[in-house]
Amino acid sequence: MLKTVNLQKKYTTDEVETTALVNVNLNVRQGEFVAIMGPSGCGKSTLLNIIGLLDNPTSGEFFFLEKEISKFSERQRANLRKEHLGFVFQSFNLIDELTVYENVELPLIYLKVSNAERKQRVEQVLEQMQIAHRRNHFPQQLSGGQQQRVAIARAVVSKPKLLLADEPTGNLDSAHGQEVMQLLSSLNEQGTTIVMVTHSPTDADYAHRIVNLFDGQIISENVKELAIL
Amino acid sequence: MFKNYFLVAVRTLRRNLGYTMLNVIGLALGITCSLLLFLVIRHELSYDTFHSKADRIYRINVDKITANGPEDNAGTPFPMLATIKASLPELSPATHLYNAEGGTFTIVSNNDRVPAKKFREEKNVLFVEPAFFDLFDFPTNGVNAKQALKDVNTVLLTQTIADRFFPGENPVGKVLRMDNVVNLKVTGVIPDAPENTDLPYVMLIDYESSKKINTFMNDTWNSTNSNQQVYFAMAPEASVKQAEDRLNQITSKYRRISPGEQERYTFQPITQVHFDERYGNFTGRTISKTTLWALGLIGMFLVLVASINFVNLATAQALRRAKEVGMRKVLGASKPQLMTQFLCETGLITLVALLLSVVFAELLLPFLNQLLELQISFSILRDAQMLLFLLVVLVAVTFFAGFYPALVISGFQPISALKSKVATARVAGLSLRRTLVVVQFTICQVLIICTIIVHNQMEYFRSASLGFDQEAIVNIPVPAGKAGDLMALRSQLESHSAVKATSFAIAPPSANIDMNSSFQYDDFSVNRNFSVNLKLADENYLKTFGIPLLAGRMYEKSDTMQEFVVNETFLEKVGVKDPQEAVGKKLLVNGGQTEGKIVGVVKDYHLSSLRNEIPPVVMSTMTQVYFYLNAKIEQKNAKAALAHLQNVWQTAYPDDVFYYEFFDDSLARFYEEEQRQAHLFKVFSFIAIVIGCLGLYGLVSFMVAQRTKEVGVRKVLGASSASIVGLFSADFVKLVLIAFVIAGPISYYFMDKWLQDFTYRIDIGYWVFLAAGALTLFIALTTVSVQALRAAFSNPVRALKTE
Numbered sequence A: 001m002l003k004t005v006n007l008q009k010k011y012t013t014d015e016v017e018t019t020a021l022v023n024v025n026l027n028v029r030q031g032e033f034v035a036i037m038g039p040s041g042c043g044k045s046t047l048l049n050i051i052g053l054l055d056n057p058t059s060g061e062f063f064f065l066e067k068e069i070s071k072f073s074e075r076q077r078a079n080l081r082k083e084h085l086g087f088v089f090q091s092f093n094l095i096d097e098l099t100v101y102e103n104v105e106l107p108l109i110y111l112k113v114s115n116a117e118r119k120q121r122v123e124q125v126l127e128q129m130q131i132a133h134r135r136n137h138f139p140q141q142l143s144g145g146q147q148q149r150v151a152i153a154r155a156v157v158s159k160p161k162l163l164l165a166d167e168p169t170g171n172l173d174s175a176h177g178q179e180v181m182q183l184l185s186s187l188n189e190q191g192t193t194i195v196m197v198t199h200s201p202t203d204a205d206y207a208h209r210i211v212n213l214f215d216g217q218i219i220s221e222n223v224k225e226l227a228i229l
Numbered sequence B: 001m002f003k004n005y006f007l008v009a010v011r012t013l014r015r016n017l018g019y020t021m022l023n024v025i026g027l028a029l030g031i032t033c034s035l036l037l038f039l040v041i042r043h044e045l046s047y048d049t050f051h052s053k054a055d056r057i058y059r060i061n062v063d064k065i066t067a068n069g070p071e072d073n074a075g076t077p078f079p080m081l082a083t084i085k086a087s088l089p090e091l092s093p094a095t096h097l098y099n100a101e102g103g104t105f106t107i108v109s110n111n112d113r114v115p116a117k118k119f120r121e122e123k124n125v126l127f128v129e130p131a132f133f134d135l136f137d138f139p140t141n142g143v144n145a146k147q148a149l150k151d152v153n154t155v156l157l158t159q160t161i162a163d164r165f166f167p168g169e170n171p172v173g174k175v176l177r178m179d180n181v182v183n184l185k186v187t188g189v190i191p192d193a194p195e196n197t198d199l200p201y202v203m204l205i206d207y208e209s210s211k212k213i214n215t216f217m218n219d220t221w222n223s224t225n226s227n228q229q230v231y232f233a234m235a236p237e238a239s240v241k242q243a244e245d246r247l248n249q250i251t252s253k254y255r256r257i258s259p260g261e262q263e264r265y266t267f268q269p270i271t272q273v274h275f276d277e278r279y280g281n282f283t284g285r286t287i288s289k290t291t292l293w294a295l296g297l298i299g300m301f302l303v304l305v306a307s308i309n310f311v312n313l314a315t316a317q318a319l320r321r322a323k324e325v326g327m328r329k330v331l332g333a334s335k336p337q338l339m340t341q342f343l344c345e346t347g348l349i350t351l352v353a354l355l356l357s358v359v360f361a362e363l364l365l366p367f368l369n370q371l372l373e374l375q376i377s378f379s380i381l382r383d384a385q386m387l388l389f390l391l392v393v394l395v396a397v398t399f400f401a402g403f404y405p406a407l408v409i410s411g412f413q414p415i416s417a418l419k420s421k422v423a424t425a426r427v428a429g430l431s432l433r434r435t436l437v438v439v440q441f442t443i444c445q446v447l448i449i450c451t452i453i454v455h456n457q458m459e460y461f462r463s464a465s466l467g468f469d470q471e472a473i474v475n476i477p478v479p480a481g482k483a484g485d486l487m488a489l490r491s492q493l494e495s496h497s498a499v500k501a502t503s504f505a506i507a508p509p510s511a512n513i514d515m516n517s518s519f520q521y522d523d524f525s526v527n528r529n530f531s532v533n534l535k536l537a538d539e540n541y542l543k544t545f546g547i548p549l550l551a552g553r554m555y556e557k558s559d560t561m562q563e564f565v566v567n568e569t570f571l572e573k574v575g576v577k578d579p580q581e582a583v584g585k586k587l588l589v590n591g592g593q594t595e596g597k598i599v600g601v602v603k604d605y606h607l608s609s610l611r612n613e614i615p616p617v618v619m620s621t622m623t624q625v626y627f628y629l630n631a632k633i634e635q636k637n638a639k640a641a642l643a644h645l646q647n648v649w650q651t652a653y654p655d656d657v658f659y660y661e662f663f664d665d666s667l668a669r670f671y672e673e674e675q676r677q678a679h680l681f682k683v684f685s686f687i688a689i690v691i692g693c694l695g696l697y698g699l700v701s702f703m704v705a706q707r708t709k710e711v712g713v714r715k716v717l718g719a720s721s722a723s724i725v726g727l728f729s730a731d732f733v734k735l736v737l738i739a740f741v742i743a744g745p746i747s748y749y750f751m752d753k754w755l756q757d758f759t760y761r762i763d764i765g766y767w768v769f770l771a772a773g774a775l776t777l778f779i780a781l782t783t784v785s786v787q788a789l790r791a792a793f794s795n796p797v798r799a800l801k802t803e
């Protein structure tokens, strides 16, 4: 599904040069659930953003769906994003001016999905996330867990091949966190590939594989026996 | 997609209601003004464009150069039309027009017992030839106007006059007697003349009849009258230049011109008549293209100032939209899509402002019409030009105001936007915003400076000494050639205690009546290349108007020219230093027909508006041409005095209609057009300032909101409230000063040019600029301080908690 070869990322500001990623070689197969772990500042979000086509690597190659895309234009990457990727963030990032329903509908609008199909798909995913009864609420009127469920609904409504989650439970208490993790897990069982950044070992338990990052480098990978089969 | 944009737009705008209101109201004010100015400009440009031959109708003007300077007017000698018809066939159709200005009309009744009804019309009584209707396309409502004025002694009434003279009756076939000299049969009723013509009429009378009214006009080449004009249509392929040359060849054979003078007859397109104040027109009102340009510019500036508010507020607000933009990008929105979204949002605001401004314009139009004495109206839905104008404004403002903010906002990097890490300075486009604020301040200051200068010049007009009294003097016209009848009753006129003095004259000191004459001074040997202005008035003139003598005495009572009094300019022009020296010298005037002695020298007084210089004047007596009785009365007994004067007047002229005008009112009319322009300037610069303040207020409140925490920290560290107000103000003071440096020279340049039109004008003092600068500074600081004080007095602990 995706593969990175000697991925490097350097941030250069006026005075300092920060190397966020050093020779990262990561391979994620179709249907996998990968957790990325590591101390704060080790480059987890940076890696996820590159994988999510929100950022460009400084050097190295990045294959997504068998295509080398590190040199893609902003426009091409935007198209790939809207067709194949879903995002879940720690801080939900729902659009305050849109209702639950409208937030979830938005990716389909950018995909130019027809009206009728949109309605049906949004309703379906709202049911699945158990948030349908709040469809006309605005984000501020929801609890954190509810907001994150809406965010996940929005991320998966377009049926993305790859779901990227950056600390999806970071702003939630453990009960709500487990709820969200179960949702992700069941999505994975239904075939969605997931790459998730997390600090929580409990959350990481849901993954098939844990990638440990330190100072921008992959230092180890633990593959759970269960997942190998 | 657009539904989504619309929803977000409406909800965002509602959530930031204050910001939305500032934008909408500012834009609506700006657009309202531009809309009103559009209506005014369109109206002014439409004068006489509705004639089907408008592109080839011309008026004959004359450009004269005399020693007193250029004297341009539109008067033509009477025989010219016949000559044109005979020798210049390509100038056809051609017609004389005579504007009698006013007249007295008596309804001739065939029943002796019914007292005759009398009416006085002050202006726009027009005499025309049948060809008038071939040339022009005035509305006739099916009346065969050409046929109706074919015979002598016929008149076409406009609907308004028909209703006034013959209420509830059919006027056709009735007879009107004009000025007690000519009977006119009503042959039809036509609609009122359109508002946008320089040939306004309340009635149209056959041209032949004018010869009985206009007794001064004789059939010679050497008599002209600016109310006697010729209009014609040029054959489509004919050359204007060649025809002009031919006409001047012919006229030069007949015209007698004083030595040193030059004249040339020129053809003026009818579409220019409204804009050229050199020749004037029958409406008494011209407006220069420069003024129209200035008005158009002001309209654009007002929209510009409002759009700048928009850009400033929108970029300042951009941060609030960062999260939304970041998320949309993550979801795959492209930059063009986001730009479209934000442009649509701007478009929505502009549309709301536009609709509001149409309502405002409807509400304000009556006041504008009153101010400008126009009758402009619009019905938006049936007015294609107007709709087009509104569409252009919508698109222009949307792009101008929306493009930059949209560009900035859609350019956010998604990751940083989501992290709210977009650098404030960059987003806010700080230097751009500063520049825009400077542009706003500059426009405001230019408008303020111009307004002050225009206002001062108007005040100068009102207060400048003209060299004669103007208070408590009434001018009462007397029937042409019959002043003697009333002069015989002079002792009766002056018998009332409230009547202080009376004088009969061709005109009051300042009036647009000129009689020029060549002259010979002293030994008659020197040939002078300038003519003098003959001011004919009785012996009481100087006393009535309080004009002082410098030497000698006033001439004695006489009915014909016997003795002369000259003015200072006259002496200067003939090279006499000591007024005393001129007294007793011989003078020959009136084409060498009249010789007499100079008995006195009068101090210079103004003969027309302050636009013109004082010409050399020779005063003398001639009862035959006295058109006015001027009476100095007691202000507090004005009513009684007027009643008395009317009484005596009516005894002398039982068949005429008495009317009068206060002298200071008629003097004020000289500057009507300037007054109107001054009003316009004042209104629009006021609005520009209001719009500018709205923007400034919004901008500062945003800055304050953004820096709440900084202010809190500073206060905790011991900063005083004053120093915090200073923190916010310092920046704006700098901007005002930069704007001041730009605005000063620009406005000086334009106002200096404007003032050049007036011979007598104010000096532009440096204090005007200082005052304008101080005023802008004051307005800006007040606006800033109101917001800054709120921040300064806020509780620092609360401010620090807002994270």
Ligand SMILES: Nc1ncnc2c1ncn2[C@@H]1O[C@H](COP(=O)(O)OP(=O)(O)OP(=O)(O)O)[C@@H](O)[C@H]1O
Residues within 6 Å of the ligand: A011, A012, A013, A018, A019, A020, A039, A040, A041, A042, A043, A044, A045, A046, A047
């Ligand atoms: N825009 C940026 N400019 C400069 N340096 C950056 C930028 N973004 C991240 N970095 C640096 O890159 C490194 C990796 O950051 P990253 O956000 O990927 O860490 P992280 O592992 O996600 O940390 P956390 O667990 O706290 O979220 C850090 O040292 C950070 O300071």
Ligand SMILES: [Mg+2]
Residues within 6 Å of the ligand: A044, A045, A046, A166
């Ligand atoms: Mg992170």
